Amino acid sequence: MANPRRPLAGIVIVDAVAGPLAPATRYLAELGADVVRIETPKTGRSAREQLKDAAANNGKTLQVIDYAQPRDREKLGRLIESADALIMDAHHALSGQPGFIAADLSRRYPQKLVVACSDFGQGNSCSKWQATDAVLHALTGELSRSGIAGQAPLLPPGELAVQCSAVQLAYVVLTGLVQRAQTGTGDLIDYSMLDGAMQALDPGYGISGSATMGKPAHLLSTDRPPRGFLYPIIRCADGHVRICLLAARQWRGMFEWMGRPEEFASPEFEKMNARFKSPTLIPAISAFFADKTGDELEAGAKTYGVPLSALLDGSEAVAAKHFKDRQTFAPAKLRDGTEISLPNGVLELDGQRMAAGIQVAAEPVSMSPPPVPGLPLSGLKVLDLGVIVVGGEQGRLLADLGADVVKIESRAFPDGTRQSDGALGISTSFAAGHRNKRSLGLNLRSDEGKAIFERLVAKADVILTNFKPGTMESLGLGYDHLQGIKPDIILVESSAFGPTGPWAKRMGYGPLVRAATGLTTQWRYRDDPESYSDSVTIYPDHVGGRISILGVLALLLDRKRSGTGGRICSSQAEIVLAHQGWQIAAAQSGLVDPLEPQDVPWGVFPTAGEDEWCAITVRDEADWSKLCQLLPKLDTGMARSDRLAHRKAIEAELIVWLQKRTATQAMETLQQAGIPAGRMNRIADLPEFAAYRERGTFRMETHPHLPDAFFSEAVIAKSERLAPPPTRPAPLAGEHSAEVMEEWLGIGSTEIDTLAQNGVIEPLSVDIETAIRELKGRSHE
Structure with a gap:
């Protein structure tokens, strides 16, 4: 296609990231940034290293630098001087080079964005520690929720923690670039891979799914969930399927599909808790599914509006017609010429996939300064139609940066995360996921409501949605129509499987995407x-929200220059596949076995105390030598092949050592020896864990309609110029209807009253004092 649009065109980023965060700048390269990757001369890299390198750095420009050569050092200096941003991490050879210290470079070039990445951040008691994906899962609380009750915690597959942290880093970098374009001044950001993994994978103090009924994660059981808990996986004639019955209308569809069995005819079954407690419902559904194939069940589910997906293995998923039709993967080559396939970008802009390797020339980017210093999106107007987790997260990310985010709500179709024990529809989960927003109750099914929405669009900058593709068009509010109202509007459409392809109209929740x-x-x-063990995990919702916001921030940078907005589409399924990019390439090419352990011990091991565990990763010969110093019975000279052959005996010796120590003692001893290790934190442990506490990662917040204060995320990243997120409490449904109508549209109280009487505007409809008395009464029971 001639002159493809790339919103980050003209932005130059020097990438000196050698560790697992390297994929962060790949997302920016896909959006058109010129990402120049700095490497030292290398030879003899393994096939595994080449595959990881290809997946992380696809679309970047390679610049080989020999630091011992004065000419190369001068070349690097000129490159940094001409760049807009420098991203460097402690694993890279540049780190610590004289003249190339992050803080020094930031002082020397105050107009540049400098991001210094490390495993645990700078200036805290864990700063010298080392992290791996397993350690991040342990320390973020994710490990404590993975597995089956009564069994050992189970490390999630792949490298989800580091992949999610890389996306958070991309979000932080783009935020810094927006602020730089507004002010002409750079920033020095101290980025912690641990913080990023906690924020973007499955934050214990963030918004959670509707199945938790609004309960905060730290109040849930400290054990892993029981087998088959939530989103059950059921045998069928040719495999397994997973169902996701959340809303009452979905249950009604299931009830009709089963032939309206009298046993489940009670209206009580429209309540999620009643379905969870029924000892006979899942057996009845299992019997109904038993003689049907996965294809037949998917077809029936589509007819009756039941969220369902066949359970595919990795090779079946990659080969699915849906992903082939959407060109989810594209051909690529390793540096030695070996042909592989890699993920083909995770965003679409105006129907065009943002694939790696396409760059166009563009003028420098500039924007007007924000009304509130430190909040780069202050003054931005956002209409938030998003629901559940990914929808809530998209708006919250913009609101935390200062945007005026108005959540559009309707009593007829309430947000699933409004579920709580009280009439107010406020829980700690909702309070965390919708802070800094306002709520407008608006009936979009009425002509008058649609007309009001169109007037709001004329004032807006961004519209956020995460409906099934085609929903906005069915309301008469498709992108072409919205663009006719506001030519530079930015529309986000996040969905489970993307806007096109055979699965586009499928109902999609995270559990079905994972299946x-x-x-x-x-x-x-x-x-x-x-032993399927992902039942309480909320992935890829949080990271999916961030992927969409990368598109928003990129378009905001480009909008002043181009005069146009755009339609950003993302597929949660393609995000999951992109996070497994090198493993999929490995499996398809047969070059390496992605599941083969690189060394032993590697995994989660019991320590002293009841249900206490420590994640440990021995990565290489150096780590093995360090471990042998702690455990003298191990043989330093044992070859890797022998270690793999005697894995059980080696790990048994380690467990003897661990069971004399608490998880904290084991972690500290191993980390001091230079071996990556992390105790299994539960959610309640996070605020007091040293790295979080010393960095101020969490803060206490209050909500006027919640009885207790609660923890929430305090910072986007440690920055010299970004302000902390504001502390406006999450709204009640329709709480700001009159306020928004007056501020955005200048509509007075008389007209608002008339619109409310006609059911067009839905103001706050609950008696707050009565609801609070009921809530307090329950809290004393």
């Missing part, structure tokens, strides 16, 4: 094929 992409079949104990 359809092969992740669920990997997330189980190796000796138990039906």
